[in-house]
Amino acid sequence: MSGDTVVERGHGAAEPEHAARIETGSFGPWQTNAYLVWDGRSAEALVLDPGMGAAAALMERAAMNGLRLQVIANSHGHIDHIFDNAALKRASGAPLAIHAADEDRLQGVNPYGFRIEPTVADEHxxxxxxxxxxxxxxxxxxxxxxxxxxxxxxxxxxRLLLSGDTLFRGAWGRTDLEGGDADQMLASLARLARELPAEVRVLPGHGPETTVEDELNWMRRVVGSGRLGS
Known part of the structure; x- marks a missing residue:
């Protein structure tokens, strides 16, 4: 996959012969991680967060691996994660899925001066x-x-989490942008720290992968303080 980073990862499962396969590249001025995900056996695949310029590379890698896109998913509606939705839908014919609370962002309105082709969610x-x-x-x-x-x-x-812009290595997603909410972020961090096993590998929307174990100390500290930034 073109982009600044190209990584292929296998993730072991309960059955040793069954591993999830993931390819990722970083795209656009925000270096957004786009993910191509499949089960390692079937031809079905998912794309998460096709950022600016990602569509062609994702289609190329899907073809090289003999895959067809079953769904395009957005972790949220910021433009760096949805930029190539329309191009990828057109090229693949796959449906687009996003949470209903961010669906209006698919119109591509943004304060950065970028023109983004609007799309419509097929699934929530x-x-x-x-x-x-x-x-x-x-x-x-x-x-x-x-x-x-x-x-x-x-x-x-x-034991794999695609975390979007909720959890990064050493940080959480910004809450000072439109639609952000610090109290909700605290609750989301508390949930991840409480519910996920320490060995879960975390593949974020930006930056390198990490594990829940590596992030637990600061997550618990921040949640315990009751406010972001502590």
Whole structure:
């Protein structure tokens, strides 16, 4: 995949021969991580967060791996995560899914002067629902704070979290942008710290991967303080 970083990762599951496959590249001026995800066996794949300039590279990598896109998902509606939605929908024919609270952001209105082709959601990413990509099951976790409709996708069997802009290595997503809410972010961080096993690998919307274990100390400290920035 073109972009500033190209990584292929395998994640072990309960069955040793079954590993989730992920390819990621960083795109656009915000260096947004786009993810191509599949189960390692079937031809079905998911794309998460096709940022600026990502569509062609994602389609190329899907073709090289013999994959067809089953769904395009957005972790939230900021323009750096939705920029190539329209191009990727057109190229793949895959439906687009986002949380309903961020659906209006798909119109592409932004303060940065970028012209983004509007798109329409075909499906909603709702708390408690699942995305099934071949044998890979991704639970939708609603984690508001960065935006009202921010979500993480959690593959429990594979101990893998696609965290969008909720959780990064050493940091959380900004809450000072439109739609951000510090109290909701605290609640989302508390939930992730409480519910996820320490060994879960975290693949964020920007920057390098991490693990829940590596982030637990500061997450618990911030949550315990009752305010972001502590």
């Amino acid at each position: 990413l709702t708390e408690g629902t699942q995305l099934r990509i071949g044998d890979l099951v991704l639970d939708v976790l609603h984690t508001p704070g960065h935006t009202a409709g921010s979500v993480c996708l959690y593959a429990e069997q594979h």
